[in-house]
Amino acid sequence: MEFKEMLDEFAGRVADGRLIKATISGPRRKSEGLQRVRIKPVELRGELHVQFEYQYERILKHENIPAGEVRSELGRLLGDFRQVQASFTGEDVQILLSKKLKVSWKTERTENAASADLSHDRKKKYLLEEGTPYPFLVRLGVQTPNGKVKKGKMDKFRQINRFTEFIDDSLRHLPKDRTLRILDFGSGKSYLTFALYHYLKIEQGLDVQVTGLDLKKEVIEDCRQISADLGYGDSLEFLVGDINDYNDETQVDMVVTLHACDVATDAALARAVRWGADVILSVPCCQHELFAQLDAPELGVMLQHGLIKERFAALATDSIRAELLGLVGYDAQLLEFIDMEHTPKNIMIRAYRTGRKPDVQRVLRYKQFRGLLGADPFLERELSGRLGDILK
Ligand SMILES: C[S@@+](CC[C@H](N)C(=O)[O-])C[C@H]1O[C@@H](n2cnc3c(N)ncnc32)[C@H](O)[C@@H]1O
Structure with missing residues (x-):
């Protein structure tokens, strides 16, 4: 599969509201400090967005992008990383990217279902999750840099x-x-x-x-x-x-x-x-x-x-x-x-x-x-x- 085709497939699923979660990992250039990116759907002001969570060595940054506009950010990221593990409605997808950006796309059918009501779904668990490092909690000494509660x-x-x-x-x-x-x-x-x-x-x-x-x-x-x-x-x-x-x-x-x-x-x-x-x-x-x-x-x-x-x-x-x-x-x-x-x-x-x-x-x-x-x-x-x- 070509890089562009992979990007269309991925961004299309996100825009259609099929994304449950994904992790982009394996940075090509360690020097830039970005270790991995987690993405998940969020509802902001009644509209479907995707939250990009950028994990650097010591800090975590977030950006919310409307679901229909994620293609260019995905393209930028996937050019810099070697692997993506994603869950979409009905399938898990593993993407491997070679140095020359050759793409291996493997799909496994599952019973995954995207949540129809994100705001409701989010409320059932803690809003701040253990295991996810939040910069302010790390800085205040509540969490370790990898998100463990001290x-x-x-x-x-x-x-x-x-x-x-x-x-x-x-x-x-x-x-x-x-x-x-x-x-x-x-x-x-x-x-x-x-x-x-x-x-x-x-x-x-x-x-x-x-x-x-x-x-x-x-x-x-x-x-x-x-x-x-x-x-x-x-x-x-x-x-x-x-x-x-x-x-x-x-x-x-x-x-x-x-x-x-x-x-x-x-x-x-x-x-x-x-x-x-x-x-x-x-x-x-x-x-x-x-x-x-x-x-x-x-x-x-x-x-x-x-x-x-x-x-x-x-x-x-x-x-x-x-x-x-x-x-x-x-x-x-x-x-x-x-x-x-x-x-x-x-x-x-x-x-x-x-x-x-x-x-x-x-x-x-x-x-x-x-x-x-x-x-x-x-x-x-x-x-x-x-x-x-x-x-x-
Ligand atoms: C027990 S601490 C609570 C801090 C924080 N709100 C929390 O819940 O973790 C109470 C704080 O109220 C501040 N405080 C008490 N009376 C105040 C006043 N009249 N004006 C401004 N701050 C006041 C104290 O200096 C103290 O830092």
């Missing part, structure tokens, strides 16, 4: 994956026609900020502008260095600052705040609401505010025990946060972030903006709950402009 880092890997699932679920609530503006408040060492950027920008090919903000100067400097090493450029920035003073935005699409201490979470939530964020993902951390306020003789049987009082205050705080978000036009849910066995900080407040006004019953229910606890929540005060007179 000893002691499995919990982190799972947490990052779980967070990525939340990001993936929220995609349908975000605008599709412009650069997505995303803020991560209290980003700290920024494992999750890098994960968010990697998933949206590299895996999903979305246009994003992400900012991580934290009080700690040295930590932010480290994050900037890591981002520069990974070549992430201007679309991921890290700023030193206090959430309480950060008022620079007018429109934000997603606000993330993970494990920010005490009412720093509330300051972040209030800003997200003010900026009309479509998606809010928040995992609160230590909560002291309500603990100090709790004054509920009716609950004395519980609250007499310090341990119970602390846990109750934390649960009531998150319930109040979710309810207040509901009162200002969000569909807010409290969900398990990661298994309780890993950390007690496992409640995720996930809120999608709906703009719906609350009914009278809901307002009344909130006022009664707040009254019962003797609570004066920081978030309610922060949201007073939005809540207007409804709680008067």
